[in-house]
Amino acid sequence: MRRKTFDVLASVAGLVLAAVLAVMGQYAGQMLTTGAQAKVYADNFIAFHLSKMGGTYSQLSAQSMAQPNNTKLAGLVNTVFKGTTLRGMLLNAYAFWQMGVIALWGAIVSFIGAGLLLVLSLLGFVHAGRVSPAAEFMPKHPEKVTA
Numbered sequence: 001m002r003r004k005t006f007d008v009l010a011s012v013a014g015l016v017l018a019a020v021l022a023v024m025g026q027y028a029g030q031m032l033t034t035g036a037q038a039k040v041y042a043d044n045f046i047a048f049h050l051s052k053m054g055g056t057y058s059q060l061s062a063q064s065m066a067q068p069n070n071t072k073l074a075g076l077v078n079t080v081f082k083g084t085t086l087r088g089m090l091l092n093a094y095a096f097w098q099m100g101v102i103a104l105w106g107a108i109v110s111f112i113g114a115g116l117l118l119v120l121s122l123l124g125f126v127h128a129g130r131v132s133p134a135a136e137f138m139p140k141h142p143e144k145v146t147a
Helices: 003-027 035-051 057-066 071-130
Strands: none
Touching: 035 071, 057 071
């Protein structure tokens, strides 16, 4: 391989890696405390690394059963299993976090609606106090206005 070709390939790889790290780096060094962080870690870090391991857990497990003496493959199957399990747990945490956010907004809207109904009810009582007891809600014969 020519030096120029190698330099271009290494530079392109560096740019791709920089872009990936810039996207994933927003949570670097932080504990996973929100669902959004769990989703980013599961989808952009764990899933990326699992995709580079040579197959899914099912595929690698089948290969390992066919080659029971291959300890390297057995270790890979164990790693992929743990990674897949961790990814599933993180995505489960994200789902419950998302449901909590939706429930929070639902509660906020409900309290706003309750406050609005309270104000309207109070205005209704005020209006009821101002209307004469003999006034009809829907009179049977509207009075004609003569000019």
